[in-house]
Amino acid sequence: MLNIKLEKRLGDVCLKVDASLPLKGVTAVFGLSGAGKSSLINMLAGLVTPDSGSIALGQEWLFNSEQGINLAVEKRRTGYVFQDARLFPHYKVRGNLNYGNKDKDPVHFDRIVALLGLESLLERYPATLSGGEKQRVAMGRALLSRPRLLLLDEPLASLDAPRKRELLPYLQALAEHLAIPIIYVSHSLDEILQLADRLLVLERGQQVACGPLQQVWDSQALRPWVEAPAQGSLLLAEIGEVHPEYNMTRLRLGDNAELWVSGRLTNVGDSVRVRVHSQQVSVCLQRPEGSSIRNILAVTLAEIRQQDEDRVRLKLALAGTHLWANITPWARDELGLTVGQTLFAQIKGLSIGAEDIAPAHLLKRFS
C-alpha cells in the first residue's frame, strides 16, 4: 500500500491527510482551488516537507518525521507531470524523452513510446506539437525514469475540450497498464469518472473522504461542490448487445435490470461504470405505457431527502445498488411518496452518452 499520514500548515490552511492507497490504480485528488491538492502531491514528491507524519511506499519510508527520514526528491523515484508540459524547446521529442534518463533500455523506451503513441513525434520539436501531444511527451519522460509512483497535477487543465478528449484514452491506457500508484489531481468530475478508481476529497486542507470512486461519489462528500445538473449516480454494468436497428446499446445492471444507452459499445461482456444524471430520472407510481422513454425500471424508494427549496432527492434501490432522482417538492407531495414503495424510474436513453460511460476494469480489479 501507499500509506500517507501527513500534516502541514500552509498559511491559514492546515493540510491533514490520512489515506491508504493500493499500489496500482488511479486515485483522483479532488477539491476546490486552494484545498491543498498540489501541496499534497508536492509532499509525496519530496518538494514540500510535511510538519509531521509519514509516507510509506510499500515497505519503504519516503518520509517519517518520528524516525527523521526524508528521502531526497531523486531517491523517491516519482514521476511528476504538471499542468503545462515543461519541455525543452531546443530538444526534439526524442531528446526530451531521454533527458535525465540514465536507463537507456531500448525495449522500455519503445514500450513507453508505443503506450503513448509517440512514434511519429520523435523527431519533432515541441513548438510543432499540440498541447495534448506535449503532455503525452511529458508523461513519456516521467515514465522513462521508471517511477514507483506517478503524480499528475491536472495534466488536462491547460487543454481545450477536443485536446482533452484526445488525451483521455492515453491516460486510460496508462491506468490500465502501469503497475504503480497514480495520483491524479483534478477538479473535473468528468475526468475523474473516466480515469479514477479511487477518490480522495479535500476541503480546505481536510480530507473529507477517501475510498472507491463509486462509494465516495455516492456519499455526501461531493455534494457541496456539485451543482444540481451535474449530480448523478454511478452504476456498474456490463456491456450487452448493440440494438439490431438503432444506434443504441443495452447495458446489463444485474437482477435482470437493463439500461439502453446512446451509441454503439461493441466490447460485449466488458464492465463499465455509467453515470446517470439525477435530473434525467423521473418516477411514476405505475409502469407507464406508450412512453418515448426507453428505460423504465422497477425500483424501491429507499430515501427521500429535501435537498433545497427547489429539489427533493430520491434514493431508489435497484439491482443491488441505487439510483438518485431529483424531483420537485410539488411532485413529491402530489405522488404521496413514502419510503419502501415500489416506483418506476424513467431514464431517457439519449441522456446517457459516451462521456457518461467509462471502463471499469480497475474498479473491478480492486473492489
Ligand SMILES: Nc1ncnc2c1ncn2[C@@H]1O[C@H](COP(=O)(O)OP(=O)(O)OP(=O)(O)O)[C@@H](O)[C@H]1O
Ligand atoms: N508555502 C506556502 N505558504 C503559505 N501558504 C501556502 C503555501 N503553499 C500553499 N499555501 C496555501 O495553501 C493552500 C493550498 O494550496 P494548494 O496549491 O495546495 O491548493 P490546490 O488545491 O492545489 O489549489 P489549485 O487547484 O488552485 O491549484 C492555499 O490556500 C495556498 O495559498
